[in-house]
Amino acid sequence: MSPQPQAAVGAPLTRVDGRLKVTGKATYAAEHDIEGVVHAVIVDSTIGRGRITGIDTRAALAQPGVIKVISHLNAPRLVYRGNPESIDPPGNKQLRIFQDDKVLFHGQPVAVVVATTLETAQHAASLVKVRYDATKSSTDMASAPAGEPVNYARGDADKAFASAAVRLDVTYQQPRAHHNAMEPHATIARWDGDKLTLWDKTQWPVGTQKDVAAQFGIPNDSVRIIAPFVGGGFGSAIRAWPHIATAAIAARETGRPVKLVLSRKQMYFGTGYRPAYEYRVRLGSDRRGRVSAMVQHLKSETSTYENFTEGVLHAGQMVYNAPNVRQDYRTVPLDVNTPVWMRGPGFATAAFAVESAMDELAHKLGIDPIELRLRNEPEEDPSNGLPFSTRRLRECLATGAREFGWSRRNPKPRSTRDGDWLIGTGMAIGIMDVPRMPAQARVRLDADGTALVEAATSDMGPGTYTSQAQVAADALGLTMRNVTFRLGDSTMPPTPPHGGSMTMAMVGSAVQDGCDTVRKQAIKLAVEDERSPLYGADAGNVVVRGGRLHVKDNPARGETYGQLLTRNNRTHLEVLGSYTPGETRFSMYSYSVTFAEVAVDARLGLVRVRRMLGVYDAGRIISPKLADSQALGGQVGGIGAALLEHTVTDHRDGRIVNADLANYMVPVNADIPDLRAIFLDGGDDRKADPIGVKGLGEVVHIGVAPAIANAVFHATGRRVRELPITVEALL
Numbered sequence: 001m002s003p004q005p006q007a008a009v010g011a012p013l014t015r016v017d018g019r020l021k022v023t024g025k026a027t028y029a030a031e032h033d034i035e036g037v038v039h040a041v042i043v044d045s046t047i048g049r050g051r052i053t054g055i056d057t058r059a060a061l062a063q064p065g066v067i068k069v070i071s072h073l074n075a076p077r078l079v080y081r082g083n084p085e086s087i088d089p090p091g092n093k094q095l096r097i098f099q100d101d102k103v104l105f106h107g108q109p110v111a112v113v114v115a116t117t118l119e120t121a122q123h124a125a126s127l128v129k130v131r132y133d134a135t136k137s138s139t140d141m142a143s144a145p146a147g148e149p150v151n152y153a154r155g156d157a158d159k160a161f162a163s164a165a166v167r168l169d170v171t172y173q174q175p176r177a178h179h180n181a182m183e184p185h186a187t188i189a190r191w192d193g194d195k196l197t198l199w200d201k202t203q204w205p206v207g208t209q210k211d212v213a214a215q216f217g218i219p220n221d222s223v224r225i226i227a228p229f230v231g232g233g234f235g236s237a238i239r240a241w242p243h244i245a246t247a248a249i250a251a252r253e254t255g256r257p258v259k260l261v262l263s264r265k266q267m268y269f270g271t272g273y274r275p276a277y278e279y280r281v282r283l284g285s286d287r288r289g290r291v292s293a294m295v296q297h298l299k300s301e302t303s304t305y306e307n308f309t310e311g312v313l314h315a316g317q318m319v320y321n322a323p324n325v326r327q328d329y330r331t332v333p334l335d336v337n338t339p340v341w342m343r344g345p346g347f348a349t350a351a352f353a354v355e356s357a358m359d360e361l362a363h364k365l366g367i368d369p370i371e372l373r374l375r376n377e378p379e380e381d382p383s384n385g386l387p388f389s390t391r392r393l394r395e396c397l398a399t400g401a402r403e404f405g406w407s408r409r410n411p412k413p414r415s416t417r418d419g420d421w422l423i424g425t426g427m428a429i430g431i432m433d434v435p436r437m438p439a440q441a442r443v444r445l446d447a448d449g450t451a452l453v454e455a456a457t458s459d460m461g462p463g464t465y466t467s468q469a470q471v472a473a474d475a476l477g478l479t480m481r482n483v484t485f486r487l488g489d490s491t492m493p494p495t496p497p498h499g500g501s502m503t504m505a506m507v508g509s510a511v512q513d514g515c516d517t518v519r520k521q522a523i524k525l526a527v528e529d530e531r532s533p534l535y536g537a538d539a540g541n542v543v544v545r546g547g548r549l550h551v552k553d554n555p556a557r558g559e560t561y562g563q564l565l566t567r568n569n570r571t572h573l574e575v576l577g578s579y580t581p582g583e584t585r586f587s588m589y590s591y592s593v594t595f596a597e598v599a600v601d602a603r604l605g606l607v608r609v610r611r612m613l614g615v616y617d618a619g620r621i622i623s624p625k626l627a628d629s630q631a632l633g634g635q636v637g638g639i640g641a642a643l644l645e646h647t648v649t650d651h652r653d654g655r656i657v658n659a660d661l662a663n664y665m666v667p668v669n670a671d672i673p674d675l676r677a678i679f680l681d682g683g684d685d686r687k688a689d690p691i692g693v694k695g696l697g698e699v700v701h702i703g704v705a706p707a708i709a710n711a712v713f714h715a716t717g718r719r720v721r722e723l724p725i726t727v728e729a730l731l
């Protein structure tokens, strides 16, 4: 088959749903207009651990408009049969809503009030009196016992460390952080007989469908999830949190459609978060900077009821060519709700520890940080001996150094001043693996020359509506105007979670497969149709452009899809495209290098990021404008992680004290300088997947915080090993 001309892919297109979004016409979970809807408000536990000894609902029920108060005293028993395809931590031990009197963490839902208006439900919720038998909760990772470790080892890292010429032994602390997407988590639940429809904020419609079906013990196809728009997620909407089942219980018990929107505060304990970590690194090297040993001890928080772990070990195993590596990774069960993935889960955490430590080693050795990385660059994946599908870190480093002006840097810390400001630059590497899961997409080409492509993914903001349509447009040979991509409905063909940077690669591969098949069907129809100008042509030599099939080197010989299908009495062609990951013998990662310049007020300790540059080896870039937007967003998130974000717990009772956007700080416009993104050209990685995409949404965030921390060290000579880097730490 002749390759299709690429017109839409690679073009810097504006997102197709942009107008809907800026005019308020994009419908988010809580905005669906469902007839007869009533409102639910959750009552949160005010103790950190213990038992509920009584619930007095009389004052709440006395409010006009209150329909029902549901708690463990009157809730139906749910089945919780477990969902084998769930990405929950293993063991099906999710929080079981209203199933008993136990309180496992501060803020746990203990009751839900349903009323005809939101205001009535909110007021009545405040009138529910819950009595507790409280016991002391344990929420401080530093003082609680850790579980059994997950271990990794190659060579003899302890021995190599002991005999290394140069040694570093440092511990990094990273705080709990919350996703804080703009859109609150929200669900509208409606039962029609034994069928449940949920209009939900979710990053994974088919995942939520199966999770909820398992909770209620009903067939998967009795649950339908609708999520056409998601106002940011960053990982928080990948699991079916308890409020979803709560809304469904409330709807079933009241016989009404129920809308449940978590408050900003409730999202701090009603959904997951990036867990806090302690990460100790021991690095041994020779005097020329060849790393011989890396010993790493990791500790992170989890809940008492689920053991949450994530991909935090890869970076310390495979970014550098150290022959001797040992890691142990323990979780510390605490009286908290369960953590979850947050943008670059594990990988961003590991990058701060490993990339800060490499910077410290570079300084100790008097070797340029980029040069140190180059001296430890592996030829194959040192963790498993596999060849890389693609790994263009050297190019990222060289391009970044040139474009950022790294050669002008005076390596001496605290050597550059601009008035009161100490100026410093730093860099760090980011990696993100390429997880692979099956995906499907339905492609329908109509006789009017338009196409509809559908897949049950969500679009939390990267621009999936647009980028998938770009893939479809070129594979079908249509203009963007004539292609519609629809998503966000569990009745559509299944896809992986809209996370793990998988959507462009996996769903895109399925879309391309379906569109290629439809195009080939149409070409076959034409070359076998005596009435077609293409009759008898070599099918392998026919391309489609602007909806018109023609011989590649003779554009005059051809006809449109519309002419072909209409003449053949075909209303449409329809195909289910798919992507199925096969065995792989490659190590597959996206790579980034982030460069940061900071200014630190010498007297006040204020840190300002002055400029940043990210250089990315993320495989093929389908949609450059959206990719750029992703990269800048990832960098902004990295500024937050480096300098601002920190969920603070009061360990006396497990209460989160800054559970709002006034006290949990995120970057605002005034915090953001000039940001720049460069994507390496010609990055197609066809070993990773058929469309050559490795994934971008997370690697753009990973490594940003250590680049800033390394720049702060260069500016001030002060090494801050705890995020976020605060004024207090620099005074």
Ligand code: MOS
Binding pocket: 203, 233, 234, 235, 236, 238, 341, 342, 343, 344, 345, 498, 499, 500, 501
């Ligand atoms: Mo992402 S943390 O996989 O949404």
